[in-house]
Amino acid sequence: MQNGKKLVLFLILTVLASSNLYALVLRKSPVPSASAVETGPSIGVYWDQGCTQSVDSISWGTLQVGGTQEVDVYVRNEGSDAFNLALAAQDWQPGNAYDWLSFSWSCGSATVGPGQVVEVALTLGVASDFSGGFSGFSFSIGFKGGSYLLGDINKDGVVDQKDLAILAAAYGSHCANYDYQGEPASPNWNPLADLNGDGVVNLLDLLLLANDWGKTSVG
């Protein structure tokens, strides 16, 4: 290829790349780049740890292609029971925004006790090969709370091999004073693996775990 053609090709690629970039860099654009916040019962979402400023929507501001933007919020359990926090991104507009934007979240403790406040980091990333052709987008974030399934021993939201491994390690063990007063607990006793709470880890607990196998704690 001649140098002149190479230069033209380079310029075309550069313009294409920057048009993609500008497609997503939002300045005074009226198009939304925001997420509505929807909450389940007993969940409050706030900007501050003191829980005085409620979050109705989240603006993602200026996003760069290949970059990420993080927004921190605080979630308070306003009910009387502990729940397992779950977030879901939905209602993407335009529909293909879902293909180019990735939403994720993290918090120190997925279990939120009554009255407890946890900081939640929300992250939105833009694919480095973005060619979605849209300049604005919106989606909603649902904050939900649910209870753990009985079989979710390690409380990571799903009943799988990790839970089975914990139960297997404690299998056959019993608590202190199980057969007679003063009897010590088995060396491998783990009360978390005693799903039915009868003081021994046996087939009954395994069956309870099997009943939840493959299920997720928060639907």
Ligand code: CA
């Ligand atoms: Ca689990």
Ligand code: CA
């Ligand atoms: Ca048991």
